[in-house]
Amino acid sequence: MTPAARAAAAIELIDAWAEGAPVERLLTNWARAARYAGSSDRRAVRDLVFDVLRRRRSAGWMGGGESGRALVLGLCRLEGIAPDSLFTGAAHAPAPLSGIERESPAPLADAPLPVRLDWPDWLWEAAVASLGEALEPALEALRHRAPVTVRVNLARMSREEALARLAEAGLAARPVHGVSGAVVIEGEARGLKGLDLWRDGLIELQDAASQALVEALPLVPGMRVLDLCAGGGGKTLAMAARAEIAVFAHDAHPARMRDLPRRASRAGIAPRILPEPKAPERHAPYDVVLADVPCSGSGAWARNPEGKWRLTRDGFEQLVATQRGILARAAALVRPGGALAYATCSLLDSENRDQIARLLARSTGWTLEQERRWLPGAPGDGFYLAVLRKA
Incomplete structure (x- = not known):
C-alpha cells in the first residue's frame, strides 16, 4: 500500500469509529478483509488511527472538522507532512483537497487549552484541580505514543x-x-x-510506572497477598517475582484472567486463581490486598486514547461508585496489622485521594502509610497508589 492508500484506509476506519464501533474490532476486521495489506501496512494504518485518536481535538482544529478526512488532514499539518502528498486523488488515495480545505487554519496556539492538549471539555476542571502545575506536561505526554x-x-x-x-x-x-x-x-x-x-x-x-507501583508495595517473604482486581495478571506476576509470597488472584470478570495460568506457567510462578465471586472472602484474611480498581484510565490514554472520547459523565460517576465498593470490600479482607494498597491508572483526585480520604473519614483503625503519584511520561503511564495500614 502507498502512504496515500494507508491514509484513505485510516479515514474510513476513523469514520466508522465515530459511529460507535470499537477501534480494535474495526482494525481487526479491516486487517482480515484487506488481504493486500502487508504487516507493515497494518502497523502503519493502526498507528495513523491511534495518532488521530490521541490528538483528535488538535487535529480537528488544524483540519477544520471532525470527519476522518478532516482529522487525517489536521494530523498531516500537525506533523509537518504536505497534505498534497497523500490527498492525491490517485487510485486508492483520498480525493484532492478542495479550495476550502486548502485554506490555512488558525494556528494551534490560538486554540483553547483543552483543544491544544486534546482533553474533553467536561473533564477539564477536574484535570486542572487534580494536576495543578503538572497539567500541561502531563496532558502533553498523553498526546504521543507510549513506549x-x-x-x-x-x-x-x-x-x-x-x-x-x-x-x-x-x-x-x-x-x-x-x-x-x-x-x-x-x-x-x-x-x-x-x-x-x-x-x-x-x-x-508491563508499563514502567505499573512496575514502579508494584516495587512500592510492602511485600516480604511469607506473606499472603491478594490481587483483588487482577485482570490479565500483570501485577500478580510482578508481585510473585518480587518475593517468596503466596499470591491469590481474583477478578469480578473471570474471563479477564483466562491468559494468567499460561503466563504464570511460562514465568515459573504458581498464583492461586480465585474465579468464584466469594472466593477472596473464603481465603481471607491477607497480609496485603492490592485493589487496582477499574477507573477512567486517564493516566494511560496514550495507550488507549479511545477511552478518552468514550467516557461520559454518567459512566465516570458509576466508576467512582464502583471504586468505593471495591475499596470497602478490600478493606474487610486485610488482617489486623496488614496493608491495603489502592491503585488506579487515573490522574483525577475524585478517583484517587478523594476515595482514600472518604475511607479514612468513615472507617476507624486505618492510617495512610504511603501515597504516590506517577505522571504520564515519568517513567511511563500515570498511576496513583495509596497504602493504608490496618491497626
Missing part, C-alpha cells in the same frame, strides 16, 4: 543479562532509571514475542 516497556523477571535473570540478550536479538533497549526491572524497547519492537526470553517467561510486557 514499549518490558519487565525483566528478576527472580530468574538480571536486567543486565536481559539487555544483552535483547541486543543479541537485534533489539535496541535501555533501562528505566529508578525501576529495577523495567526496560524500554527503542524503535520497532517487532519479533519480541518470538524471542526465547519471551517464551521462557524471562520478560513480560
Whole structure:
C-alpha cells in the first residue's frame, strides 16, 4: 500500500469509529478483509488511527472538522507532512483537497487549552484541580505514543543479562532509571514475542510506572497477598517475582484472567486463581490486598486514547461508585496489622485521594502509610497508589 492508500484506509476506519464501533474490532476486521495489506501496512494504518485518536481535538482544529478526512488532514499539518502528498486523488488515495480545505487554519496556539492538549471539555476542571502545575506536561505526554516497556523477571535473570540478550536479538533497549526491572524497547519492537526470553517467561510486557507501583508495595517473604482486581495478571506476576509470597488472584470478570495460568506457567510462578465471586472472602484474611480498581484510565490514554472520547459523565460517576465498593470490600479482607494498597491508572483526585480520604473519614483503625503519584511520561503511564495500614 502507498502512504496515500494507508491514509484513505485510516479515514474510513476513523469514520466508522465515530459511529460507535470499537477501534480494535474495526482494525481487526479491516486487517482480515484487506488481504493486500502487508504487516507493515497494518502497523502503519493502526498507528495513523491511534495518532488521530490521541490528538483528535488538535487535529480537528488544524483540519477544520471532525470527519476522518478532516482529522487525517489536521494530523498531516500537525506533523509537518504536505497534505498534497497523500490527498492525491490517485487510485486508492483520498480525493484532492478542495479550495476550502486548502485554506490555512488558525494556528494551534490560538486554540483553547483543552483543544491544544486534546482533553474533553467536561473533564477539564477536574484535570486542572487534580494536576495543578503538572497539567500541561502531563496532558502533553498523553498526546504521543507510549513506549514499549518490558519487565525483566528478576527472580530468574538480571536486567543486565536481559539487555544483552535483547541486543543479541537485534533489539535496541535501555533501562528505566529508578525501576529495577523495567526496560524500554527503542524503535520497532517487532519479533519480541518470538524471542526465547519471551517464551521462557524471562520478560513480560508491563508499563514502567505499573512496575514502579508494584516495587512500592510492602511485600516480604511469607506473606499472603491478594490481587483483588487482577485482570490479565500483570501485577500478580510482578508481585510473585518480587518475593517468596503466596499470591491469590481474583477478578469480578473471570474471563479477564483466562491468559494468567499460561503466563504464570511460562514465568515459573504458581498464583492461586480465585474465579468464584466469594472466593477472596473464603481465603481471607491477607497480609496485603492490592485493589487496582477499574477507573477512567486517564493516566494511560496514550495507550488507549479511545477511552478518552468514550467516557461520559454518567459512566465516570458509576466508576467512582464502583471504586468505593471495591475499596470497602478490600478493606474487610486485610488482617489486623496488614496493608491495603489502592491503585488506579487515573490522574483525577475524585478517583484517587478523594476515595482514600472518604475511607479514612468513615472507617476507624486505618492510617495512610504511603501515597504516590506517577505522571504520564515519568517513567511511563500515570498511576496513583495509596497504602493504608490496618491497626
